[in-house]
Amino acid sequence: MKFAVAVFPGSNCDIDAYRAMGAVLGQKVEYVWHRATDLSGFDGVILPGGFSYGDYLRPGAIAHFSPLMTSVVRFARGGGIVIGVCNGFQLLTEAGLLPGALLRNRGLTFICDTVHVRVENAGTPFTSRCAAGQVLRLPIAHGDGNYSVDATTLAAMEQKNQVLLRYCSAEGTADDAHNPNGSCANIAGVVNEQGNVAGMMPHPERAAESLLGGTDGLFILGSVVDVLTRRDHESCAC
Template identity: 75%
Template sequence: MRFAVAVFPGSNCDVDAYRALHDVLGRDVEYLWYRETDLSGFDGVILPGGFSYGDYLRPGAIARFAPLMEAVVRFAGRGGMVLGICNGFQLLTEAGLLPGALLRNRDLTFLCDTVPVRVENADTAFTRCCQNGQVLRLPIAHGDGNYAVDAATLAVMEQRGQVILRYCAPDGTVDEQHNPNGSVANIAGIINGQGNVAGMMPHPERAAEELLGGTNGLFILQSMVQELERRQHEASRC
């Protein structure tokens, strides 16, 4: 099992993602520079947080045209697993791999905190190590995390279980008081209709070791690992 961690000019969470997957979970991981075009041999892709291309125009708008992203779009189209975290989530919406867009935070301030999020759908490749309704404490660090999507698309997403994480109170209550950035329906993370591409503003890779304040992020990363292990097992039986 091999993971690719994308590196764009301005990425700053690539090392965190590498460490969580390689040092904590013991997986084979390789950095891929934005000019790369070949994802053959990789099973999962992480688009990390940061400020790709300085967030000029808007977050992810320039990185979306990087050669590596053309390969990621093809990879996702073949069913490959892709996780976009923070700037990676913004990039996935810019690339059309996820619906909606990430706007400026409601209060127009950069947010850096650890917040509770509730697992809305534990039956996905990115959340199967969780339980429905489970509350995870995960770090956030963003200025453009206000998730927006039109009402019709949101209704379809809700019906299909594409909302996987919501900002909430410590007891799991979802309300506007515990919506840090103004995201519609308190959305913190979503998946695509096929279930192989996920985006989230919270940083699971920054919550993978007790030394750093907690390991709740491993529920997300380990879910991804287990899904890839399942796929490998199924492939070996053919």
């Protein structure tokens, strides 16, 4: 099993994702340059946080046209696991792999903080280690995390269980008071209809070691490892 961490010009959480998957979770992981097009041999792709192409135009708008993204779209359409964190989430919405868009935070300032999020759907490859309703404590750091989606799409997403994470209190109450950026329906992360592509504003890779203040991120990254490990075994058994 091997993970790809995409590197666009301006990515800066690539090293954090690499470290969390490699040094912390003990998985094989490689950086993949934005001009690369070959994702064969990879089982999961991480689109990391940062400011790809300087967030010119709007976050993710230019990275969407990079050669690598064409391959990522193909990889995702083929059922490959793709997780986008922060700028990676913005990129997935720009690429049309996830519904909605990420607007400026409602306070118009960048926010770096630690927040609580509630796991809304524990039946995805990204939350298999979690219980439904479980509260995770995760870092956020973004200027454009205000998730927005039209009412019809939102209703469909809710119906199909596509809301993955919601901002909430430490006790699990999702409300406006605990929503840092004004996102629609307090959404912090979503998953596509097929369940193999997820995007989230919180940074699970930054919450992977107790020395740095918490390990709740491993509930998410570890879930992906579990699911792919199972998939590996199953394919061997065949």
